[in-house]
Amino acid sequence: MSGSYRKVEGIFYPQDSIRCFYWIEGEKNNPPMLFLPGYTGTYAEVEGFTKLLTGDFLVITPDLPGWGKSDAPKEDLNLQYYGRYLGKLLDHLNIEKINVVGHCMGAAVAFEFAYQFPNRINNLILVSTPYLNNTIRGKIFSLLAQASSNVPPIIRPIFFFWRNRLFQSVMDIFSLKFKTKKQKLNFILKTIKTQHLQNEKAVEDAWNSMVCYDYSKAKQIKKRVHLIHGDEDLLVSKNQAQRFRSLWGDTTLDFIPGSGHIPPLESPQSLAEIIKKYLGNEKNP
Template sequence: MNTKAQDAFMELDYPYPMDKKEVVKNINIAYADIGKGEPILFIHGMGSYAPAWKKNISELKENFRCVVVDLPGYGKSSKGKFKANMSFHKEHLFALMDSLDIKKFHIAGHSMGAQIAMHMALDNPGRIKSLILSAPAGIETFSEQQKAMFRAITPEQTASVSDEQYRINLEANFHEMPDDAEFMYEDRMMIKESPDFMNYCYTITEGIRGMVNEPVFEKLGDLKPPVLIIYGKQDKLIPNKYLHPEMTTADIAKIANKEIPDSQMELIENAGHFVHFEQPEKTNELIKNFIN
């Protein structure tokens, strides 16, 4: 583990001050605890971090207690060769909420973060008041051959992506990448110089394996809390356009709505995979109405 050489990660400019808690031995989770009211835990997606929720927190903090995290291996949290699968993150997030003395809470999860949120609700439904799933992973299913392709991705491959290709990959997360999302690219340029960058890439590949090794689709019918499902209508990442070219994002959203018992589904126009960032006003309105 290399928890001290986080130079570039620690220098990232965040929209809110981050505290840290050692929730499990030698692993610190960076988090912000903002606002008052019903508590909502915000979980970012793969390769992302807490600032991805900034447009949502800035408004929702007026009505809710917003706990926004950097998952272990990401952002300002501890780095290391963690087995960063769904169970790993679930354990650490429950430990964080215990340390904050928050027994029951809502969860807003994006992409991989939404799959983690579903695991948390399946594991301990009595603690989860509702789920807000933004562009959730875990609904689209894959064959064993396709899963093997994801498992074969290495940290070295993740690290070797060129700057030009990273920009293409980042822009694919949006319907039309807004100017105020440029900080995501700039932050990537900073962290790639960190001694911990390979640990970060290791965490990403473990997350990929975790998503395919710990699927939730067959358990969607067991989800107990009310669920709000949000997809951007122009999501370019879900479904996977290479593996499922015949499917649309609307198809995936309808499957989620059908399989999850107490759920409502919203497709937001002019939004891609980062639907909550690209269309924050609509997303925030949906979250407030849903919880209230």
């Protein structure tokens, strides 16, 4: 990359006829950071948060294939696919090593990328990792995911009942930890209005891969890892975050007071401060 960037929208073709979008924000001399949004998340949703990091980092945020403005390929959109995709994206950007921050599904994708390309990671920060191993909820989701792959597409929505707008709205009322009721209501209404725009293949493939993912790979990831979690996360508990931490020998874990499962939107300032404190102003080797 050359020149000084403030905000650039880029297009990348990882394969024939598949067009994927990414955004670059910040000064070119800052250490590069890859930020991966959460499940169903897009750059448009996290733009306010990523701007908080641009004073210290050159932030690259993709709409992963099948999400937002990016096309969906015919392949299964599982975590392994997304890990390979990120390798191609960094090749396209001529970046050899990078700091990687992922939220929710983005954390799982970042984890898989670190497993596939350990030498391309400087630091790995995982926010609200969807680690549900050995939980009743995780077992139920895993069974539903496995069952959904054996039924016709027309029946498949039954196995994703949590996407029902009424069910999701009720869950959001209790689980979201925005600072004001207005912020919470706006988020719920936006989710309801935009759900029909989501690519169903991406929604189903990514979810099934995420809930069945093998996190025992952590033992093979030797890079510096930092975990961040909302201390009021009702989807992945604090105890579960501690269990996830135990997969590594030397891993740090910060809890954000008053935050739920989506700190980039619920507690953006606090999350940005932790990330900047952790990474500091270090330059890539």
